[in-house]
Amino acid sequence: MSRTPEGPGSVPDTLSPAVTERHALPVGRTASELRDYRAAFQAARPAMALIDREGLVVSANHSLACLFGTEPAQLHDRDTADLVELNADARSLHAYREVLAGRRARFRCTRRLKHPDGRSLWAEVTLTPMADSSSVLLLVSDISNRRELQARLRHLRMHDPVTRLPNRTLFFERLTSALENSTYDTGGTGRIGLCYLDLDGFKAVNDTLGHPVGDRLLTAVAARLSRCADQYDHAGSGGHLVARLGGDEFALLVEDSTGTEQLADLAQAVLTALQQPFDLAGRRLSVSASIGVVERAAAGTTATGLMQAADTTLFWAKEDGRARWTLFDTERNANRMTRQALSSTLRPAVERGEFTLEYQPLVDLEGGRVRGVEALVRWEHPQFGMLAPNRFISIAEEDGSIVQLGRWVLRTACRQARQWQTEHPDAPPLFVSVNVAVRQVWDSDLVADVAAILDETGLAPELLQLELTESAVMGSAGRPLQALQALSDMGVHIAIDDFGTGYSNLAYLSRLPVSVLKLDGSFVRGFRYDEGAHPNPADEMIVEAMVQLAHRLGLTVTAECVETSGQAARLRRIGCDTGQGWLYSRAVAPERIAEMIEASALRV
Structure with missing residues (x-):
């Protein structure tokens, strides 16, 4: 114009x-x-x-x-x-x-x-x-x-003063932008990858050599990470961002990732680079890193979700032994999420009465009579259905709710055993065996709990057997040993569960107040005659030696996982006292045990 x-x-x-x-x-x-x-x-x-x-x-x-x-x-x-x-x-x-x-x-x-x-x-x-x-x-x-001043201030605000790398703020800004703009339409892959790592043992460097040396180490690590990012940026697009998120945590962001193989190669290159010694001010330092690797489509992915997955995977890398990279696994994460869900609802579930007990018979191998039962807890979860103990017992031990749950199991089992006794006075009374976690010994007064429950239910002490794992019992000293001794003095039987899988230090058997050994099922499974299998003579020799030793120490022996009559015959021949397994019965409701008691009484 x-x-x-x-x-x-x-x-x-x-x-x-x-x-x-x-x-x-x-x-x-x-x-x-x-x-x-x-x-x-x-x-x-x-x-x-x-x-x-x-x-x-x-x-x-x-x-x-x-x-x-x-x-x-x-x-x-x-x-x-x-x-x-x-x-x-x-x-x-x-x-x-x-x-x-x-x-x-x-x-x-x-x-x-x-x-x-x-x-x-x-x-x-x-x-x-x-x-x-x-x-x-x-x-x-x-x-x-x-x-220009604003740009300098922004650079200072967005970059780590030690390593000069982008900091957490800039990293998340770039990550959010990448997720919003990553698309196939612009020629990209529409995918994004992340290697999230921290240094193994960095705290020890700071604590022993001081923060100045630690800062120099971080700077040297940053330089190696940047070289790895440049080396594996095959497209030359500058799409590999290296950032220090804080402490000894770093992230390598890969925009337009080509797949998990690219991320795995980058993670391995980082591990290899960091395993080379660092020469810093006359000191030679060696460090390693644990890396969580996540790669996925950008569509539908949020910055928070990606970082949560990376943090979880980094935890797996450390849990798996450190100095390694671990790729995000959907199934493993689902199990983790389920575990978290169970952990958050376990303690209230005890109060809501969501648990129930089933009982598996312990049968006399010589006469075939039911001598006792093992109480096995089940969780009737409103979302996940009926859960076996292996799904939640370890969680209960971790968060301490095993004390509350164990007390409920003990009381319920003793009350049920006493009920069977009163309803079938003519049949020999059954003992009930209850599993006890070592944390119950440390975090509660187990002796007082047992005494109170026996008094409350009227069950005789000799009809109660407490099972502890071999790893929990072996090496017991102080309070655990005192508790076991007090329970034994009370008349309660103490059994070592899964014997042969832990320390197997036979010297402890002479001084522990133990009355029963329960042989782990791995020994019994080697006794199979059926399906054309050839039994290993060594299995029978080991089991026979343990049974003879136990008998000389005055202990009785129960074999777990007895599934065939052939196994039962061999166990009976070498002197094993009782058997437990699917040959006799799976864990069943109390009513089925009552029927077995009646049938057993008729045979007497």
Whole structure:
């Protein structure tokens, strides 16, 4: 757009009286005052121009001309939108036109402008309609220094001062942007990958050598991580971001990942690089790292979800032995989530009565009579259905709810055993065997609990057997040993469960108050004659030796996992006392045990 000049050579470099009257300068002033206004306009330090309602420059001052490296006259009739890049986006152009049309009081924006010498500058552009005039005032402020300072401050705010790597804030900003913009439509893979790592044993470096050495180590680690990222950025896109998230935690973000193989190669390269010794100020340090690796489609993935998966996988890497990388596993994570769900509801479940007991018979191998039962707890979970002990006992031991649950199991089992006894007075009474976790010994007064429950239920102490695992019993000293001795003195039988799988230190058997050994099922499974299997003679020799030793120490022996009559015959031949397993019965409800008691009474 241009305007026909008033005549040859009439383009003003200052405000003429005619322009003054037509536009912004006050009306009714003397010629001297008008000259003063014109002089003030030209001498003003702010870069200014008057533009008409068509967006053309009417007059510009020297400051604005200097900003563009020209003379004021050269700006006359220039299109303002082109001059200050208001055409760069539709939103700004629309607001600018609203000001020209008198429908908006002010518009301000920031633009990056080109100087004729090639350099660029950042400018703040303001457009304001003049009162009582058809002109609009254009103000252009050079804010390049301010922008540069803001950029430096942002860099400091977004980067770690020790390693100079992007920090957590910048990492999450970049991650969020990558997830929002990653798409197949722009030629990308639409996938994203993350290696999340921390250094194994870094705290020891800080504690023993001091934080200055620790900081130098972090800087050296950052340099190796950056080299790995550059080396494995095959596309050369700079899409591999290395960041320090805090402490000794680092992250390598891979935008447009090509799959798990790419991430696995990168993780292995990082492990190899970090395993090389570091020479720092005359010290040679060796460290390793544990890495959690996650790779997935960006669509539907959130920054929080990706980091949670990475954190979980890093935990697995440490749990699996450290100095390794571990890939996120959906099934393993599902098990973890289920475990967390069970952990959060286990303690209230005891109070809500969601647990029940089933009982598995312990049968006399010589006569075939049911001598006792083992109480096995089940969780009737409202979401996951009936759960066996292996799904929740370890959780209960970790969070301490095993004490509350164990007390309930003990009371319920003793009450049931006493009920069978009173309902079948003519049958020999059954003993009930209850599993006890070692934490029950440490975190509660087990002796007092047992005494109170026996007194409450009326069950004789000799009809109660407590089972502890071999690893829990062997090496017992102090309070555990005192508790076991007190229970034995009370008349309660103590059994070592899964014997042969733990320490197997036979010397302890002579001084522990143990009355029963329960042989682990792995020994019994080697006794199978059926299905064309050839039994291993060594299995029978080992079991026979343990049975003979137990008998000489005055202990009885129960064989677990008896599934065939052939196994039962061999166990009976070598002198095993009782058997337990599917040959006789699975764990069943109390009513089925009552039927077995009646049948056993008829055979007596």
